[in-house]
Amino acid sequence: xxxxxxxxxxxxxxxxxxxxxxxxxxxVFDRAGTFTINMMSSPGAGKTALLERTLERLRDxxxxxxxEGDVQTTLDADRLARFHIPLVQVNTDPGFxxxxxxxxxxxxxxxSELPLDDIDxxxxxxxxxxxxxxxxxxxxxxxxxxxxxxxxxxxxxKYPLMFxxxxxxxxNKVDLLEHLDFDLEQFLGNLDAVNPGVKTVLTxxxxxxxxxxxxxxxxxxxxxx
Amino acid sequence: MHELSIAESVVRIASRQAxxxxxxxxxxxxxxxRQVVPSALTFGFGLLAEGTPVxxxxxxxxxxxxxxxxxxxxxxxxxxxxxxxxxxxxxxxxEILKGEELMxxxxxxxxx
Numbered sequence: 001x002x003x004x005x006x007x008x009x010x011x012x013x014x015x016x017x018x019x020x021x022x023x024x025x026x027x028v029f030d031r032a033g034t035f036t037i038n039m040m041s042s043p044g045a046g047k048t049a050l051l052e053r054t055l056e057r058l059r060d061x062x063x064x065x066x067x068e069g070d071v072q073t074t075l076d077a078d079r080l081a082r083f084h085i086p087l088v089q090v091n092t093d094p095g096f097x098x099x100x101x102x103x104x105x106x107x108x109x110x111x112s113e114l115p116l117d118d119i120d121x122x123x124x125x126x127x128x129x130x131x132x133x134x135x136x137x138x139x140x141x142x143x144x145x146x147x148x149x150x151x152x153x154x155x156x157x158k159y160p161l162m163f164x165x166x167x168x169x170x171x172n173k174v175d176l177l178e179h180l181d182f183d184l185e186q187f188l189g190n191l192d193a194v195n196p197g198v199k200t201v202l203t204x205x206x207x208x209x210x211x212x213x214x215x216x217x218x219x220x221x222x223x224x225x
Numbered sequence: 226m227h228e229l230s231i232a233e234s235v236v237r238i239a240s241r242q243a244x245x246x247x248x249x250x251x252x253x254x255x256x257x258x259r260q261v262v263p264s265a266l267t268f269g270f271g272l273l274a275e276g277t278p279v280x281x282x283x284x285x286x287x288x289x290x291x292x293x294x295x296x297x298x299x300x301x302x303x304x305x306x307x308x309x310x311x312x313x314x315x316x317x318x319x320e321i322l323k324g325e326e327l328m329x330x331x332x333x334x335x336x337x
Binding site for chain 1: 230231234235237238239242249250253258259307308309317327328329330331332334335336
């Protein structure tokens, strides 16, 4: 038996559901007066190490909170426990085989465990991945990317989606500059090609270089809110 | 693999819009700037459609090239590979007009 097909025009954005939830998260943050950072990078770029430096630098001035996203384990959260700040770990593992990013719904699931009214800045440490997190807004005010110089100069051209979406790029592990062939000028050129004029800060979680400058940038963004 | 999450959302949208009928084809528009790998999306789609009204449906993707308007010279042009650059004057300051689509455009449904 032959069945005829009928066409139905839908025109629905695939990410609408996520964006709706991201906006809802944003409302929650705004009502609580919480400034939210979505921190993204490859695995091993030094997000957690820089976060530790940042917490050391800012914890006496601002009330900080952290939402940790990882496919598995609470290792990162355990590292940050010594700061005695509100901290929640969201493992993406219960998703379809372990999601490679945080989406708005996963972030929402962690919010009930955070006293947002008592948090000035919430740092969301996304899952280490250069592609997927860029696609999913979670309700953040700013996107900060951590990029380590051990990753080479060409990555902005290979992964433009994430580099385009960043408000700030922290170029990390610069204490290794003298030991590597990394061409900083070439990297900055590639970065500028995909995200013209984006602000960058040279950092080293090892030596603490650039941490003041990055925290100053953050302070200025906070003032604008 | 953000394709898996995207596929999940596509299947969800198609299932809801099907209103109880079987879906035989899903037509999508995918912008160049989305960095979607078609084979990965098709794979995820097939997997996640199982057991839903979308099972067995064909996934058709129309790739939308990137286009932008130059804030320098005002000309609209096709944007090829990175760096995204105005074809006319070479400027980098562009308003993106096309290429960020990620949309379920239409469905083909079996007649009830």
